[in-house]
Amino acid sequence: MNIKQYVFEKASKAKAASRQLANISTEIKNLSLFKMATELEKESAKLISENRKDLSDAEKKGLSKAMIDRLTLNHDRIKAMSNGLREVAALPDPVGEILKMWRRPNGMEVGRMRVPIGLIGIIYESRPNVTADTAALCLKSGNGVLLRGGSEAVHSNTAIAAILSKAGAGTGIPEGAVSFIENPNRDCVMEMLKLNQYIDLIIPRGGEGLIRMVSENSTIPIIKHDKGICHVYVDDKADLPMADEICFNAKVQRPGTCNAMETMLVHQEVARTFLPAILGRMKKAGVEIRGCNRTREIVSDIATATDRDWDTEYNDLILNVMTVTSMEEALEHITAHGSQHSEAIVTNSYQNALRFLREVDASAVFVNASTRLNDGFEFGLGAEIGISTTRIHARGPMGLEELTSTKFIVFGNGQIRK
Amino acid sequence: MNIKQYVFEKASKAKAASRQLANISTEIKNLSLFKMATELEKESAKLISENRKDLSDAEKKGLSKAMIDRLTLNHDRIKAMSNGLREVAALPDPVGEILKMWRRPNGMEVGRMRVPIGLIGIIYESRPNVTADTAALCLKSGNGVLLRGGSEAVHSNTAIAAILSKAGAGTGIPEGAVSFIENPNRDCVMEMLKLNQYIDLIIPRGGEGLIRMVSENSTIPIIKHDKGICHVYVDDKADLPMADEICFNAKVQRPGTCNAMETMLVHQEVARTFLPAILGRMKKAGVEIRGCNRTREIVSDIATATDRDWDTEYNDLILNVMTVTSMEEALEHITAHGSQHSEAIVTNSYQNALRFLREVDASAVFVNASTRLNDGFEFGLGAEIGISTTRIHARGPMGLEELTSTKFIVFGNGQIRK
Numbered sequence: 031m032n033i034k035q036y037v038f039e040k041a042s043k044a045k046a047a048s049r050q051l052a053n054i055s056t057e058i059k060n061l062s063l064f065k066m067a068t069e070l071e072k073e074s075a076k077l078i079s080e081n082r083k084d085l086s087d088a089e090k091k092g093l094s095k096a097m098i099d100r101l102t103l104n105h106d107r108i109k110a111m112s113n114g115l116r117e118v119a120a121l122p123d124p125v126g127e128i129l130k131m132w133r134r135p136n137g138m139e140v141g142r143m144r145v146p147i148g149l150i151g152i153i154y155e156s157r158p159n160v161t162a163d164t165a166a167l168c169l170k171s172g173n174g175v176l177l178r179g180g181s182e183a184v185h186s187n188t189a190i191a192a193i194l195s196k197a198g199a200g201t202g203i204p205e206g207a208v209s210f211i212e213n214p215n216r217d218c219v220m221e222m223l224k225l226n227q228y229i230d231l232i233i234p235r236g237g238e239g240l241i242r243m244v245s246e247n248s249t250i251p252i253i254k255h256d257k258g259i260c261h262v263y264v265d266d267k268a269d270l271p272m273a274d275e276i277c278f279n280a281k282v283q284r285p286g287t288c289n290a291m292e293t294m295l296v297h298q299e300v301a302r303t304f305l306p307a308i309l310g311r312m313k314k315a316g317v318e319i320r321g322c323n324r325t326r327e328i329v330s331d332i333a334t335a336t337d338r339d340w341d342t343e344y345n346d347l348i349l350n351v352m353t354v355t356s357m358e359e360a361l362e363h364i365t366a367h368g369s370q371h372s373e374a375i376v377t378n379s380y381q382n383a384l385r386f387l388r389e390v391d392a393s394a395v396f397v398n399a400s401t402r403l404n405d406g407f408e409f410g411l412g413a414e415i416g417i418s419t420t421r422i423h424a425r426g427p428m429g430l431e432e433l434t435s436t437k438f439i440v441f442g443n444g445q446i447r448k
Numbered sequence: 449m450n451i452k453q454y455v456f457e458k459a460s461k462a463k464a465a466s467r468q469l470a471n472i473s474t475e476i477k478n479l480s481l482f483k484m485a486t487e488l489e490k491e492s493a494k495l496i497s498e499n500r501k502d503l504s505d506a507e508k509k510g511l512s513k514a515m516i517d518r519l520t521l522n523h524d525r526i527k528a529m530s531n532g533l534r535e536v537a538a539l540p541d542p543v544g545e546i547l548k549m550w551r552r553p554n555g556m557e558v559g560r561m562r563v564p565i566g567l568i569g570i571i572y573e574s575r576p577n578v579t580a581d582t583a584a585l586c587l588k589s590g591n592g593v594l595l596r597g598g599s600e601a602v603h604s605n606t607a608i609a610a611i612l613s614k615a616g617a618g619t620g621i622p623e624g625a626v627s628f629i630e631n632p633n634r635d636c637v638m639e640m641l642k643l644n645q646y647i648d649l650i651i652p653r654g655g656e657g658l659i660r661m662v663s664e665n666s667t668i669p670i671i672k673h674d675k676g677i678c679h680v681y682v683d684d685k686a687d688l689p690m691a692d693e694i695c696f697n698a699k700v701q702r703p704g705t706c707n708a709m710e711t712m713l714v715h716q717e718v719a720r721t722f723l724p725a726i727l728g729r730m731k732k733a734g735v736e737i738r739g740c741n742r743t744r745e746i747v748s749d750i751a752t753a754t755d756r757d758w759d760t761e762y763n764d765l766i767l768n769v770m771t772v773t774s775m776e777e778a779l780e781h782i783t784a785h786g787s788q789h790s791e792a793i794v795t796n797s798y799q800n801a802l803r804f805l806r807e808v809d810a811s812a813v814f815v816n817a818s819t820r821l822n823d824g825f826e827f828g829l830g831a832e833i834g835i836s837t838t839r840i841h842a843r844g845p846m847g848l849e850e851l852t853s854t855k856f857i858v859f860g861n862g863q864i865r866k
């Protein structure tokens with residue numbers, strides 16, 4: 031069977047299954063998630079042995095230590111993965127929720143009901159836990175899922191997907207509703223991206239290269255989880271001890287994430303007071319500092335930030351610092367260099383706080399809080415499938431609700447169009 | 449200047465303008481809409497003379513009478529167009545609405561605020577009033593708009609767009625926020641569809657060919673307004689006089705629309721009572737009937753529906769009729785042949801009503817009301833940009849709210865990630 035036909039059949043079967051899944055009860059979906067969790071734990075020896083094959087290939091290919099760490103499965107990680115499934119089971123089912131219902135002058139009642147999107151294609155890299163996490167979120171929201179993991183984790187992903195499918199089928203989930211493309215050939219991805227008659231949404235999760243490839247080739251709507259070039263602006267009216275805590279947290283707490291700060295903008299009125307202490311603290315934590323000229327006049331032993339630095343997502347302990355002469359300059363810098371991901375202001379000025387919230391365009395805008403809080407759990411949405419940087423359908427952390435569509439429902443008693 | 453550069457510059461300028469437009473007050477937007485309305489009326493002689501050029505080209509090309517009628521501008525139509533602008537001004541501005549706000553355990557308040565999508569590309573055919581209608585909806589929702597009308601209406605569209613742009617600029621709308629691609633070269637559309645760095649959403653409005661071309665070539669998210677193959681199912685528990693009114697309305701009131709009924713499904717228990725009267729009434733209204741064998745046993749003087757007929761959007765006074773043995777058969781037929789647009793059941797059974805609402809997958813599902821009511825005005829959303837058949841972002845009638853995105857906003861007092 032050629033690649034085209036292989037992917038076509040997977041998708042067509044998954045689509046048919048997703049239609050049935052749309053009307054399956056919450057009880058069955060939850061039962062199935064619990065069963066999947068138990069089975070992953072039961073089969074952990076098998077999972078670890080399959081994972082070893084991926085790890086040995088990775089070593090042969092000379093992948094980085096960080097990559098190998100992300101790829102590794104052990105008992106703790108399998109436990110975390112199955113607990114993730116149980117947490118999704120505990121979340122409320124969004125399907126069937128009626129968002130609002132209103133009465134029209136002709137007496138008909140119109141409302142909007144949440145329904146599954148249909149079949150969702152997930153294209154991801156590296157971490158095998160993504161297989162279980164995303165399958166669980168799609169299943170709970172009534173969507174079929176067609177998973178395509180990176181070739182570097184193919185043995186681990188295949189084993190996880192097989193366990194999930196089997197546990198699902200044993201508990202009343204239509205066969206094919208959780209499908210996985212085992213064939214590591216890259217052409218499979220290209221085929222997936224053209225199947226808009228079956229796949230309703232593509233979510234790419236991975237590096238810039240993957241996301242670019244998917245956006246350029248997909249004829250299916252996609253929701254990107256793209257990079258974050260995030261700023262914290264310390265206003266002249268900031269509470270400086272609070273600014274110190276927020277900036278330190280935004281940079282250092284987990285620098286490899288998309289909502290970590292890359293550039294700190296400091297109003298010149300407070301720069302002399304604020305900068306020496308925070309930059310000293312950052313340096314002690316191992317942060318390399320790159321500053322603008324104004325910043326370097328205040329703190330001399332730092333590198334000069336180049337034009338390119340302001341547009342770089344480091345994902346690392348490196349920080350750009352710019353001293354600005356006004357809030358306008360900060361807003362302009364954010365518009366020019368930000369990636370509309372997570373942006374924060376620290377201020378005690380009512381006007382500046384509201385202006386920042388209104389004018390800054392990002393998936394989440396914070397007053398007096400760390401950009402690191404742009405997260406589904408932190409916002410109270412429950413587990414998230416990622417942080418969308420797309421402006422269409424869902425923006426920011428995507429939980430179960432964002433994995434649904436809606437339909438209008440109408441209760442009439444004979445209304446016709448006049 | 450070549451096509452690529454021409455479209456690129458239009459889009460880049462429109463995107464810059466859309467960023468400014470996002471923060472412009474409702475007052476200015478409304479003022480501008482009123483000014484546009486007045487100017488269209490003032491310039492109606494000029495519009496009519498430009499429109500004559502399109503009409504004379506259309507006659508030379510031998511376009512159908514229906515096409516020519518749709519293309520025609522006269523004083524009444526210009527008046528209707530400018531009143532449409534005033535109606536949009538009267539609608540509430542969705543931008544800045546905070547959908548919900550909640551407090552997290554750490555004390556931060558999290559909410560969602562409606563913001564414009566950004567720059568919207570509209571690709572449409574024929575009717576010149578679409579230029580004004582869609583520009584108004586985009587403007588009111590704070591979006592820049594890049595319009596591309598069909599070559600058959602290029603003179604009319606160019607004239608309308610010029611009036612709108614000028615009136616906008618004169619009332620504080622950033623230049624370029626309402627942009628129009630005058631060049632009739634088809635390559636312009638292909639260029640537009642690749643400019644995902646500038647255009648955030650593409651809305652194609654037109655025939656199947658246009659929609660297919662756009663879906664196959666766009667790297668920008670699109671919201672389709674696709675065809676409707678809509679059904680009314682007359683249940684064995686239906687109120688038959690009500691079913692008669694609803695079916696007649698769904699077919700005859702305006703057969704050329706996407707929410708008109710193409711196929712009537714009738715439960716066999718009521719077929720003998722129901723069919724002769726309704727089909728007689730339909731025939732009197734000029735409807736051609738094509739029936740299944742069971743239907744033809746009851747009403748003999750009708751044609752046989754072919755396999756192809758069940759999948760055809762007639763947009764005309766033609767109706768398929770199928771007599772079904774059960775509600776299941778009706779549901780299966782709708783799943784197999786419907787286009788997920790507008791579906792209705794007529795019944796007095798509580799169980800069947802709720803089951804139909806739950807199980808039928810369509811942008812709008814009706815109990816005891818005509819499919820023709822699937823419409824923004826009828827649902828109370830105000831003016832609509834069309835009826836989306838896409839499952840992502842907006843499904844069903846798209847009003848001003850559906851032309852917005854959201855951002856999370858957070859009021860903190862020093863919260864950091866732990």
